[in-house]
């Protein structure tokens with residue numbers, strides 16, 4: 001039996017089990033990740049994050065992201081902010097601006113004086129092949145056939161794939177019914193995160209996200225970036241945009257084109273512990 005120490009963290013209610021594999025070697029199987037993530041039989045989290053040594057000289061750390069279903073994914077916005085707080089609190093670095101390696105390249109989070117974290121999330125992509133999404137042409141909205149209706153989605157990659165639809169009211173949006181259908185729609189061969197965005201005004205949206213591999217979460221950082229860049233591209237939003245989720249608020253800024261998306265928000269430690277695997 002293995003005893004594994006962990007830190008439980010959250011970024012506006014999107015919760016994480018964070019493992020330090022920088023100070024000692026740790027390797028987990030998908031079954032172990034599912035067991036730790038389980039809310040009844042394990043610790044419980046939306047994603048498990050593993051902090052490791054970088055494999056490239058530019059980066060100070062590498063961090064790997066696993067959904068609660070055990071699958072490894074490319075990017076995680078709320079996780080990136082928790083990662084920065086984690087490496088500071090553990091004394092693994094004194095640097096406030098950190099170059100971090102992820103499965104989809106380098107990102108640059110910065111710990112602000114007020115304790116919030118700003119992350120340069122890199123530029124978005126709207127190319128179907130980058131999600132991937134099966135489409136013949138590049139469009140700003142794509143019709144998607146579901147079991148009982150057709151919805152229109154904007155697609156965006158923030159390193160990980162997102163399909164965002166506009167809704168009149170997020171409180172009554174059919175997230176539980178449509179979320180799983182969109183997540184596993186055959187036109188998204190690697191599945192997708194399904195966002196439901198309500199425009200409040202050009203600088204404010206409300207958002208719910210049914211996440212690939214985790215179900216609906218209280219917030220999704222990359223989902224917030226994808227929703228804002230899609231809303232700007234569709235002419236509904238103007239940067240910067242305040243994103244209200246069920247777990248809290250993020251600020252997202254994007255000046256268009258190949259410029260990076262900037263995300264600012266909080267990150268918090270909930271408790272530390274050890275689990276026997």
Ligand SMILES: N[C@@H](CCC[C@H](N)C(=O)O)C(=O)O
Pocket residue numbers: 014046047067073074075076077078079160161193211212213214217219220221222223
């Ligand atoms: N909660 C995250 C996104 C985590 C990964 C996502 N479920 C995926 O499969 O791409 C965030 O804050 O961005």
